[in-house]
Amino acid sequence: MNTSIGLVERLTLEIVATIRSDNLQPGQTLPSAKALAERFEVTVPTVREALRRLEATGSVELKHGSGTYVREAINRRILDNPHYVPVDLAAAIELLDARIAIEPGIAELAASVQDAAAVTSMDSALDNALQVQTAVPAGHFHVELAKASGNRALSEMLVSLLAIHSRTQQAARTTYDRLRDHDEHAGILDAVKRGDGFEASHRTRRHLEAIKAAVLADWQPEGEAEVAGDANRAATSAGDLR
Amino acid sequence: MNTSIGLVERLTLEIVATIRSDNLQPGQTLPSAKALAERFEVTVPTVREALRRLEATGSVELKHGSGTYVREAINRRILDNPHYVPVDLAAAIELLDARIAIEPGIAELAASVQDAAAVTSMDSALDNALQVQTAVPAGHFHVELAKASGNRALSEMLVSLLAIHSRTQQAARTTYDRLRDHDEHAGILDAVKRGDGFEASHRTRRHLEAIKAAVLADWQPEGEAEVAGDANRAATSAGDLR
DNA sequence: GCCGTCAAAGTGATTAGATGACTTAAACAC
DNA sequence: GTGTTTAAGTCATCTAATCACTTTGACGGC
Numbered sequence: 001m002n003t004s005i006g007l008v009e010r011l012t013l014e015i016v017a018t019i020r021s022d023n024l025q026p027g028q029t030l031p032s033a034k035a036l037a038e039r040f041e042v043t044v045p046t047v048r049e050a051l052r053r054l055e056a057t058g059s060v061e062l063k064h065g066s067g068t069y070v071r072e073a074i075n076r077r078i079l080d081n082p083h084y085v086p087v088d089l090a091a092a093i094e095l096l097d098a099r100i101a102i103e104p105g106i107a108e109l110a111a112s113v114q115d116a117a118a119v120t121s122m123d124s125a126l127d128n129a130l131q132v133q134t135a136v137p138a139g140h141f142h143v144e145l146a147k148a149s150g151n152r153a154l155s156e157m158l159v160s161l162l163a164i165h166s167r168t169q170q171a172a173r174t175t176y177d178r179l180r181d182h183d184e185h186a187g188i189l190d191a192v193k194r195g196d197g198f199e200a201s202h203r204t205r206r207h208l209e210a211i212k213a214a215v216l217a218d219w220q221p222e223g224e225a226e227v228a229g230d231a232n233r234a235a236t237s238a239g240d241l242r
Numbered sequence: 243m244n245t246s247i248g249l250v251e252r253l254t255l256e257i258v259a260t261i262r263s264d265n266l267q268p269g270q271t272l273p274s275a276k277a278l279a280e281r282f283e284v285t286v287p288t289v290r291e292a293l294r295r296l297e298a299t300g301s302v303e304l305k306h307g308s309g310t311y312v313r314e315a316i317n318r319r320i321l322d323n324p325h326y327v328p329v330d331l332a333a334a335i336e337l338l339d340a341r342i343a344i345e346p347g348i349a350e351l352a353a354s355v356q357d358a359a360a361v362t363s364m365d366s367a368l369d370n371a372l373q374v375q376t377a378v379p380a381g382h383f384h385v386e387l388a389k390a391s392g393n394r395a396l397s398e399m400l401v402s403l404l405a406i407h408s409r410t411q412q413a414a415r416t417t418y419d420r421l422r423d424h425d426e427h428a429g430i431l432d433a434v435k436r437g438d439g440f441e442a443s444h445r446t447r448r449h450l451e452a453i454k455a456a457v458l459a460d461w462q463p464e465g466e467a468e469v470a471g472d473a474n475r476a477a478t479s480a481g482d483l484r
Numbered sequence: 485g486c487c488g489t490c491a492a493a494g495t496g497a498t499t500a501g502a503t504g505a506c507t508t509a510a511a512c513a514c
Numbered sequence: 515g516t517g518t519t520t521a522a523g524t525c526a527t528c529t530a531a532t533c534a535c536t537t538t539g540a541c542g543g544c
Contacts, residue, residue: 006525033495045287048291049294053297054298056254065497067536078320081319083295083316152336161395286499306506306526308525309524
């Protein structure tokens with residue numbers, strides 16, 4: 001009866017269960033594929049198929065010659081599709097619209113929760129933004145804001161949106177000013193600190209709508225201007241979709 | 243240079259690419275594993291590992307003895323983690339909070355978009371709800387509402403939330419009345435039809451908060467009352483988290 | 485003693501071939 | 515024409531082996 005699902009899928013869930021029961025944290029290594037095969041009384045190829053499943057969902061990482069490592073996403077419930085390919089500017093706008101729809105609510109929640117630790121994280125995210133920026137970093141202001149809401153489902157959704165965005169990004173270059181970006185973030189953070197949910201929500205919405213407007217404006221000149229002034233551009237366009 | 247990613251991951255992306263370029267739709271079958279192995283000049287186990295990745299993300303389904311089938315999720319960007327296990331009542335509340343944070347915005351969007359076809363879908367979803375209910379059906383009112391927003395990222399997020407919820411559900415039984423549920427849906431739909439975004443948003447929020455309140459109230463009696471009146475309960479508790 | 489080189493062991497990556505189980509549909513008998 | 519049987523195609527799993535990469539520790543030069 002229980003065998004209505006395949007051996008591989010069952011094995012996958014068993015591996016996840018042992019990761020949890022053994023309290024393995026992200027960064028730690030799983031037993032070798034051979035060891036897992038013996039423990040669960042299956043063969044190595046079967047184990048590998050199970051690990052590939054977990055790899056696709058970001059739960060583990062297979063490092064050639066090194067081992068299999070637990071990854072953060074094992075604790076996430078909402079993921080981005082790692083195999084999704086089509087990325088154009090329309091998709092970028094759609095993602096921004098999605099953010100406009102959900103982030104004001106997140107900001108409002110964050111203001112009502114008032115988590116001290118989360119506020120600190122947002123503070124440092126504010127500074128980080130003026131430095132270098134990586135792909136979808138922990139320390140991203142909007143992600144920290146979502147975490148401050150205390151609702152993991154919400155922050156996971158935002159992380160997913162931003163992850164997708166980072167793959168779309170090449171198509172959507174923005175000229176959104178870095179300093180303006182910083183100022184608006186500071187305004188949102190201020191409202192959150194004061195516990196003013198309405199203001200936080202409102203500012204977040206305006207912030208994202210301004211970014212969207214900037215993206216659309218940047219889109220207007222169509223084919224041209226694509227090649228011009230890369231160096232100059234880089235100085236002002238780094239603020240980007242945050 | 244391009245080989246910084248493994249053979250399996252590259253193969254996975256190539257398979258997705260050919261599914262798209264061959265315009266294979268959900269329900270159609272992929273070439274056999276052996277055929278794929280020959281086409282991409284790898285061996286069958288390697289192909290299988292790639293297919294397992296796609297299986298984990300819901301992009302394909304491997305049917306024993308039959309074939310490999312394309313599935314809907316190949317067109318989704320946001321997914322639920324199929325390997326996520328821990329599910330308790332606190333998680334259910336968190337998911338409801340997430341819905342409260344995002345669905346009002348979705349309803350507002352839907353009201354402003356005014357897609358005729360989507361409204362029709364919501365109409366029939368309204369009726370379906372009084373009939374039997376499956377897991378996370380297409381035809382679910384809130385999903386159709388999200389689709390009516392015209393933003394796929396939003397509807398995908400909601401589908402993910404509900405999919406997670408359906409796995410959590412056993413822990414969270416609600417006494418939310420089916421008729422009340424229907425009436426509130428009708429009210430939201432009415433507001434959407436009128437293009438009254440504010441009203442649609444407001445009603446959605448109240449609707450979800452009422453459900454949350456019902457879930458919490460049901461939780462109060464803690465350990466007791468869990469076993470009592472299953473038959474009676476079933477008559478009124480079917481409305482559930484919609 | 486310290487540090488760099490190198491060899492060996494451990495681990496994942498990929499291949500190869502074979503067997504079993506399940507599904508489907510065509511061939512066959514009635 | 516209908517039902518059963520059979521055969522082909524397909525996924526599922528296993529066994530066995532080779533290759534490639536990483537890490538570590540021993541060895542020897544400095």
